[in-house]
Amino acid sequence: MASPLVPQTTARVHITTQSWQEGYIRGHVCASNYQWEFCWQFKAKKLQISPALGRALIKEPLGRFLETQDYQLEPGGDYEFVVRAKL
Template identity: 70%
Template sequence: MLTPNFDESMSRVTNTTAHVRITHQSWPQGRIAGEVRASDYAWEFQWQFRQGQLQVQPSLGRALILEPLSRFLERSDYQLEPGGDYEFTVRAKL
């Protein structure tokens, strides 16, 4: 039985672009809210950045986007503005 080497496995990983729209931001409340879409999925999120809590609804497909969205928000939070459209890459096919 042949097993693929690491390089072959990694070359098969597909990426999905996730599109984020910020709908609300409040620095005094420590909250950013918005929408994220990837492939045929769509979610709404609220990020309480002072507490490090991210809520994503609906639950369908939430496990696929929760970690990548969290990393994106933590990396970009000071650059995000209400009404702004952003995108990031999810290293999976959704």
């Protein structure tokens, strides 16, 4: 029996700046027709995303991605992850 296909959207992340001393990573993320800027304050485990339009769609998957990959991300780097939803 075939399982139903799970909708997916590829999110693309570009890291613009980071500071290990101050504990943050900043960048841009885009998925489908949405674009956001983010600041991941990894010491406080706090994620800020703007603009508000569509933020609820990306906040959880982006947060998971950043938590698992933050020490491997570098300024100027481009990364991807899959969101299990159609955006």
